[in-house]
Amino acid sequence: MKCCFCGPVKNCAPFLDKIFQNIEKLGTIFDDYKIIIYYDQSTDNTLQKLKEYKKKNNRLEFFVGLKPVSIYRTHRIAHARNVCLKYVKENCDINEYLFFIMMDFDDVNHKEVRPEILKRYLTRDDWDGLSFNSTPKYYDIWGLSIYPYCFSYNHFKNSQTHNYASIQNYITNKLSNLKKGELLKCISSFNGFSIYRTCKFLNTIYDGRVRADLLPINLLLAHATAAGSNLQFPDLNHVKAYAEDCEHRAFHIQAFKNSGAKIMITNDVLFE
Numbered sequence: 019m020k021c022c023f024c025g026p027v028k029n030c031a032p033f034l035d036k037i038f039q040n041i042e043k044l045g046t047i048f049d050d051y052k053i054i055i056y057y058d059q060s061t062d063n064t065l066q067k068l069k070e071y072k073k074k075n076n077r078l079e080f081f082v083g084l085k086p087v088s089i090y091r092t093h094r095i096a097h098a099r100n101v102c103l104k105y106v107k108e109n110c111d112i113n114e115y116l117f118f119i120m121m122d123f124d125d126v127n128h129k130e131v132r133p134e135i136l137k138r139y140l141t142r143d144d145w146d147g148l149s150f151n152s153t154p155k156y157y158d159i160w161g162l163s164i165y166p167y168c169f170s171y172n173h174f175k176n177s178q179t180h181n182y183a184s185i186q187n188y189i190t191n192k193l194s195n196l197k198k199g200e201l202l203k204c205i206s207s208f209n210g211f212s213i214y215r216t217c218k219f220l221n222t223i224y225d226g227r228v229r230a231d232l233l234p235i236n237l238l239l240a241h242a243t244a245a246g247s248n249l250q251f252p253d254l255n256h257v258k259a260y261a262e263d264c265e266h267r268a269f270h271i272q273a274f275k276n277s278g279a280k281i282m283i284t285n286d287v288l289f290e
Contacts, residue, residue, distance in 0.1 A: 019140070021048045021213075022106050022118040026098030027068070027080075028058040030123045034067045037123050038075070040131040040289070044119075045077075047137040052115075054105050055080040055123070056098035079105065092226030096265035099224040112216045119213045126152070126210035129289040136213065136288060146218040146279040147270060149207040150288040156189050156209060161264040163205035163271075164189060166244040168237035169230060170263050174245035193285040201282040205237075206270040211288060218279040225268035228261065232271045 023041050027034070038053075045051040057065055057080050065082070072078045087097045099120060106118050117140070121127055139148055156162075159182050163169060167185050174180060192202055230238060230249060242248055273279035 019048055019117075020050045020052075020110075020115045021045070022052045022054055022102075022110055022115055023121060024054045024099070024102035024106065024118055025121045025123050026056045026058060026095055026102075027060075027064055027123045029060045029062050029064060031060070031062040031064045031067050033124050033128045034064065034071070036128050038071055040127060042075075043131055043133050044136060047133050047140070048117075051077060052110070053078045054102045056083060056101045057081065058083045058094065058098060059086075081105075088226075090226060090262050092262040092265050094226070096224040096226035099265060099269075103219075103223065106216065107220060110216070112220070115216055117213055118216050118219075119211065120208075121211040126157075127289055131289055132287075135286050139213070139284070144280065145201055145282040146215040146277075147207075147212055147273065147281045148201070148214075149209045149212040149283050151193050151283070151285050152209055153287055153290060155186060156193060156283075157186070158207070158209040159185050159189070161206060161208035161266040162189060163267055164192070164202075164207070165205070165237070166240040168205055168241045169233060169249070170228075170267065171245070173228065173230070173250050173263070174241060175247035175250065177246060180245040180247075189283075193283065196285050201284055204281050204283055205233075205274070206264075206267045207281060207283045208264075208266040209283075212266075215279075218277045219269075219273050221276045222269055222272035224265040226262055226265040227268075228263045229268040229271070232268055232275070 041053060057068060068080050081101050086094060088094050159171060171185055196202060238249060270281050
């Protein structure tokens, strides 16, 4: 049973030493592993760090982005993640590489890792994409879709009852009320680190565009009701904020639609 650790890096030099240590610790719970990274042009010594680490660990493969692919950040990140995913699909036997991990290479995974937390889920079949809680709270509301907040909270009007803090409290309460070992079903969740069952994600890609078309209308209406507003969807060519959405949302929705993938969250914290 093998695994690929994937992700984009840009200006991540201060965090890479510790993150590579964490990956090495997580790698011990697999028979073998690879690290697949897409490097975007940085203003620090991230590239030098990658070159130095590759000399120490030949499991690392990294790709260098030579020029920006879009003016939009989420479009660029989606491209980077898709390059990593393409490598997994084309170079890793899915009968051996049963899992791949998509992660961020910044401060969120710079804490102490607990490999035993991840290991306990590898033999369970009640998830296909699994993300973890974080301390002091679950933070990634940008990538979260969970009923009734089924789409991006940024694309509905914010109010006293519909904003980052209110949705963070909602997911925090949901997770804290889980029974021991119970998982929380969602539409999309990342929180900086998610593990995926490779065979369920071969026919999906990351997409940083606003993909409201992927969700059935009843789920969009449920979010509109919870937000007390219609979907904010002006001319995407002129309003930058509405041209972008979290790239994980489209990835997870496609996996559910195409492969019936079970997207879950655990209350367990992997990085402390």
